[in-house]
Amino acid sequence: MNILDLLPGQRIIPLVVLDRAEDAIPLARALLAGGITVMEVAFRSEAAADGIDQLRDLPGLVVGAGTVTSAAQVDQAAKAGARFLVSPGTSEPVVARAAALGLPLLPGVATASEIIRAVDLEMNVVKLFPASVLGGQGAVKALSAAFPAVQFVPTGGIGPANASEYLALRGVAAVGGSWITPAGLVRSGKFAEITRLAGEAIRIASGAQP
Ligand code: 3PG
Numbered sequence: 001m002n003i004l005d006l007l008p009g010q011r012i013i014p015l016v017v018l019d020r021a022e023d024a025i026p027l028a029r030a031l032l033a034g035g036i037t038v039m040e041v042a043f044r045s046e047a048a049a050d051g052i053d054q055l056r057d058l059p060g061l062v063v064g065a066g067t068v069t070s071a072a073q074v075d076q077a078a079k080a081g082a083r084f085l086v087s088p089g090t091s092e093p094v095v096a097r098a099a100a101l102g103l104p105l106l107p108g109v110a111t112a113s114e115i116i117r118a119v120d121l122e123m124n125v126v127k128l129f130p131a132s133v134l135g136g137q138g139a140v141k142a143l144s145a146a147f148p149a150v151q152f153v154p155t156g157g158i159g160p161a162n163a164s165e166y167l168a169l170r171g172v173a174a175v176g177g178s179w180i181t182p183a184g185l186v187r188s189g190k191f192a193e194i195t196r197l198a199g200e201a202i203r204i205a206s207g208a209q210p
Pocket of ligand 1 (some may be wrong): 015034088129156157158176177178179
């Protein structure tokens with residue numbers, strides 16, 4: 001299955017770093033209340049796999065694992081119940097293991113050579129990371145012009161001020177990032193603010209069809 005099939009028209013992938021697995025459910029409910037039905041839990045904290053496991057049966061939510069950088073983490077994510085995987089780079093062992101398990105994967109790229117390698121591995125939807133550092137919308141335009149059959153999900157440095165500009169670019173399927181779920185808000189239990197940010201993101205995305 002293509003990873004884009006899991007994004008029901010909302011074109012936003014919020015990335016979450018969970019300090020505590022018990023924050024997973026209230027955080028997911030806050031996103032759902034704002035209209036976001038997908039959540040990427042990054043393997044950047046001890047709580048990630050537990051958090052995914054808590055979310056695997058939450059009605060209406062599609063939970064995935066982010067920052068997946070090894071085949072062992074693919075297995076860990078699958079066991080926890082992740083329905084998709086995101087990686088900051090493109091690793092052949094990760095691609096192979098995800099394919100073997102039938103899990104949609106969004107691999108990361110930062111250069112033309114990396115895009116060629118991803119396409120060689122039959123990955124035509126890629127995360128462009130870190131988008132703002134690579135040159136922002138200029139980088140997306142240049143790479144998308146060179147690779148018209150590739151769909152990009154820019155992440156890194158995206159927020160309410162620039163998400164609509166990225167989403168309006170040809171070749172951009174969705175955007176991702178942590179701005180909707182900042183660790184500080186999660187840690188302090190400010191879930192109403194997360195619902196507000198989610199609603200704002202959905203409004204931005206729905207007004208920015210290319
Ligand atoms: C990612 O891996 O997608 C990034 O860490 C997200 O970047 P951001 O925190 O700047 O949104």
